[in-house]
Amino acid sequence: MTPDEPPLTHVHFQPVGGAAGDMILASLLAAGAPLDEVTRTLEPLGVPFQLTADPAEINGVGALRVSVEYPQEHVHRTFADIRMLVENADLPSRATARSIEAFRRLAVAEGAVHGMPPDEVAFHEVGAVDSIVDVVGSCVALELLGAESVSCGPLPMGSGVVRAAHGPLPVPGPATLEILKGSRVRFTEEPNETTTPTGAALMQTFTSGEFTDAAPPMAPGSIGYGAGSITLRDAPNLLRAVVGELEGHQSGLELMEANVDDASGEILGSALERMLGAGALDAWMEPIIMKKGRGAYKVCALVRAEDHELLARLLMRETGTLGVRHHPVGRMAAERRWTEVRLPYGICRVKIGSLDGEDFSVAPEYGDAARLAEKTGLPLPRVYDEVRAAYRAGSHGNTCKEKGPG
Numbered sequence: 001m002t003p004d005e006p007p008l009t010h011v012h013f014q015p016v017g018g019a020a021g022d023m024i025l026a027s028l029l030a031a032g033a034p035l036d037e038v039t040r041t042l043e044p045l046g047v048p049f050q051l052t053a054d055p056a057e058i059n060g061v062g063a064l065r066v067s068v069e070y071p072q073e074h075v076h077r078t079f080a081d082i083r084m085l086v087e088n089a090d091l092p093s094r095a096t097a098r099s100i101e102a103f104r105r106l107a108v109a110e111g112a113v114h115g116m117p118p119d120e121v122a123f124h125e126v127g128a129v130d131s132i133v134d135v136v137g138s139c140v141a142l143e144l145l146g147a148e149s150v151s152c153g154p155l156p157m158g159s160g161v162v163r164a165a166h167g168p169l170p171v172p173g174p175a176t177l178e179i180l181k182g183s184r185v186r187f188t189e190e191p192n193e194t195t196t197p198t199g200a201a202l203m204q205t206f207t208s209g210e211f212t213d214a215a216p217p218m219a220p221g222s223i224g225y226g227a228g229s230i231t232l233r234d235a236p237n238l239l240r241a242v243v244g245e246l247e248g249h250q251s252g253l254e255l256m257e258a259n260v261d262d263a264s265g266e267i268l269g270s271a272l273e274r275m276l277g278a279g280a281l282d283a284w285m286e287p288i289i290m291k292k293g294r295g296a297y298k299v300c301a302l303v304r305a306e307d308h309e310l311l312a313r314l315l316m317r318e319t320g321t322l323g324v325r326h327h328p329v330g331r332m333a334a335e336r337r338w339t340e341v342r343l344p345y346g347i348c349r350v351k352i353g354s355l356d357g358e359d360f361s362v363a364p365e366y367g368d369a370a371r372l373a374e375k376t377g378l379p380l381p382r383v384y385d386e387v388r389a390a391y392r393a394g395s396h397g398n399t400c401k402e403k404g405p406g
Helices: 021-030 035-045 079-087 093-114 129-144 174-179 197-207 265-277 305-319 366-376 380-392
Strands: 008-014 050-058 061-069 149-152 155-157 161-164 167-170 185-187 219-227 238-246 253-260 282-289 295-304 325-329 335-343 346-355 358-364 396-401
Touching: 008 021, 021 035, 021 050, 021 061, 021 129, 021 197, 021 219, 021 238, 035 050, 035 129, 050 219, 061 129, 079 093, 079 129, 093 129, 093 174, 093 197, 093 265, 093 305, 129 197, 149 197, 155 197, 174 197, 253 305, 265 282, 265 295, 265 305, 295 305, 305 325, 335 380, 346 366, 346 380, 358 366, 358 380, 366 380
Parallel strands: 008 149, 061 219, 155 185
Antiparallel strands: 008 238, 050 061, 161 167, 219 238, 253 295, 253 325, 282 295, 335 346, 335 396, 346 358
């Protein structure tokens, strides 16, 4: 990022007592994600539920505790079942990608523990409606808060025994440890389960497993506390979410590439749209010639370093490619902001690019301009010209800086 680039919204989780799906969702609601909008966004999942967030006090600290009520069911959903629910729910694209990735991590971990392929794992606890709402709701809440990046402190591991669908299990749970392989954690003497498989899978997905005690330099804005359901012996059972702006944050960028010679243009176009919706800063295709003279496309995307694993998996699933190359890249970015231009026949958004305080680019938003062209019957180039002329004449409204270096 350049000094003139707008700050990014960041969420840093502090697992004071631990992390579970309900605690993650509760902390984000307490930090400002609107409960009614989260609920409304989850309704297309097609599973009946009622989500509530009630005030709680833990050691004098005000928090929220969420609960999910749903009709009794006797369904053991597989990863494929849950993925279908999520993909058909018309969620924000990045929330869809994160939700599926969290459940994929759970399926892989459960499969490793039970010695079976991930697709054959029948979820018990995490396949229930409350766990689905916790996972997908947390991913949606991050989008509603405008979070461009996430960090988390090392997750605490309790001790003892916990009861599960298969009977008593050691703490930390086998699936929890499987999910957290390669990540930094804190083993404690707390005689309770402090991090659940769902909590571990969500945090791994949000951060790619890079847990650090210190948050990046940020200006805290809103702060929320999610309350756990049990009383811990050695710590308050709280998860804190700090939402703020990263001033001058150097978000590493990576270029992702994959050569694809066996997918149609429709599939590749859809893959680009999915990548952009899931957080890619830019995505495009380049025609190439592969071995034996085969025509193909190189699918490329510019992504934030912390998103490359999530987006690489998405690209492989969408195109069938068996591998994705990625490497760090640098760039110089202009400051950009959005404004609205008022024309006699409607409003069009405009992106303004600036360097050293001087505007050098005025770009009408294609979707708005195309809508106005269809409405009026005017040629699209004429709408573009009239939008630019109206901007220069000062016929524009509120201006806002764009979030992130897109």
